[in-house]
Amino acid sequence: MSGPPSSRKIRVVVAKPGLDGHDRGAKIIARALRDAGMEVIYTGLHQTPEQIVETVLQEDADAVGLSILSGAHMTLVPRVVSLLRDQQADDVVVTVGGTIPADDIPELKRLGVAEVFTPGAPTQAIIDFIRQAVPPGHSA
């Protein structure tokens, strides 16, 4: 491992899977996480699960936040989670944000999503969650 563990910042990939172009939330979160001292990589729009997982691996990210407002979360999220598992990267903390009906949340968590943030979630709650979910040895 490189450097003293406490010097490494938390690295987060903020990703927009699927075809919807609603990126207001993703950009606000990306900036809030960056302002909170994390290293943020925003993938941009219209990413496939394969592209997202590739970015997570390349960037050696600790967490990935998936922003979905298209209703396709039950198709896209399980694919990201299972591709991460295939790559032995299932220690990466996966969070989901967007218009996710309450009924779908238990299933997403069962699949391995750490937390789901629905509309109205304060950005500080998301920052706090990532800080406590990423294993110690990181700053920010």
Next chain:
Amino acid sequence: MATEPREASEQEAWERAYAQSRERRSPFQTLSGEPVEALYTERDLPPDPGHAIGYPGQPPFTRGVYPSMYRGRLWTMRQFAGFGTAEETNRRFRYLLDHGQTGLSTAFDMPSLMGLDSDHPRSLGEVGREGVAVDTLEDMETLFGGIPLGEVSVSMTINAPAAIMLAFYVVAAERQGVGPERLSGTIQTDILKEYIAQKEWCFPIDPAMRLVGDMIEWCSEHMPRWHPVSISGYHIREAGATAAQELAFTLKDGLTYVEQAVQRGLDVDDFAPRLSFFFNAHIDFFEEIAKYRAARRIWARELRETFGARDPRSWLMRFHTQTAGVSLTAQQPLNNIVRTAIEALAAVLGGTQSLHTNSFDEALALPTEEAVRVALRTQQIIAHETGVTNTIDPLGGAYFVEALTDRMEGRAYDYFAKIDELGGMVEAIKANFPQREIAEAAFEHQSQVDAGERIVVGVNDYRHEDEQLPSLLHIDPALERKQVDRVRAVRSRRDPEAAEQALGALREAAAHPGRNLMPGLLDAARAQATEGEMIGALQTEFGTYTETPVF
């Protein structure tokens, strides 16, 4: 005047009294951060109020585009709808027409907006989710089955592949025996705002602008009752823009389409009367009303003075409005009925020509029928019970409204100047200018909400634990399978040679910038080529687009 010193001294007396009064802790700003004074008076009116405010149906159209406004005819109540396959949406359309709706408005699903067929691997999980899936001419015919296309006005919210959807629509009508000259309605086609805000694209900006130009040109020759572009601020606002940004970027987009069409050799009066606009109605009541009034004034001035339009119809900014989806909350969703009613009232007092009211459950999922009915009833209550339609522009001359209208106008011109410095809107978009401005405004707003400086009822204050969520519309996953089968069936049933030939001709036309692409698209629609195949053919010449995001 003898009365003047008395009035001045009264104002001074009020100012002194106000200075000694207690003031609530509040930033006293509009939603967009424009400062608001404690009181507005005659002194805040424009120097020549008669000229700046004028009369409805007369330049500068601050008070409305028609002389009689809602005393002549109410706005069109046009609810946006679309989900699942064409069959489900066709049923929703008939439901809305049966409940007194007066025009149809089509929402397409994400794959259709991105030019992908339903059986494309990237469409998986997205088919029919946020709108209706339309892949083929057959889907378009099913969508409007039993609806006489020569009689109803139809709006289609699609941009990058707009020319393809228009081709499907024109051929579907042709097969009902209705010629393009009889079709009335609107197709959005506003590609500039896609790169700015909505982000559903198929091609790089320059060839996408050519396709828009081809469509405007073809429509000006063949579809006299059709609005080929609806220049849209709605999505710009939803992406987090302020009211002034929505106004400025939308109008600048509109002026850019006009400029392009004029450069192609069209006479401005041949197409400008059929350009229409689409704005957001957000929750800050007076700011929104001022925005619409300023928009009309700017458009009239620019078309008349900058582009030399002589036909008075070219000067008129006619617009559709939708209440702000972004203002709705997932928490305590019934409160959204109130928000939507206030926003709808602002649109009406701002003189809109048509209106969509959002359903209270839309922060959670696509709306249920019950929620859609309440939304439509909201418009009917405004129209028939409140009395606001009895007189034209009831807020005209109100000191605050006129001052805010002037302020909005000034803000828009400030942005125009910045965009011109960057080389115009296309170049400004390539430089990420509007995108960055919007991201900045969105972040600023969220920070204020997070800090509790702005209260959003039910979200950061007045919360209510143990909420009962309403029942939601669920899209049956089997619909995706059904749609995939439909598009595959069309491909196997059609004459493969005819389709291949039409797509080849389209590619050939795309390679020659001087050729209008509409005839080739119509032929491809007749030959049963799919949306994805037509987009693919154009992409072989035009290429694709990837954004460099800024946040």
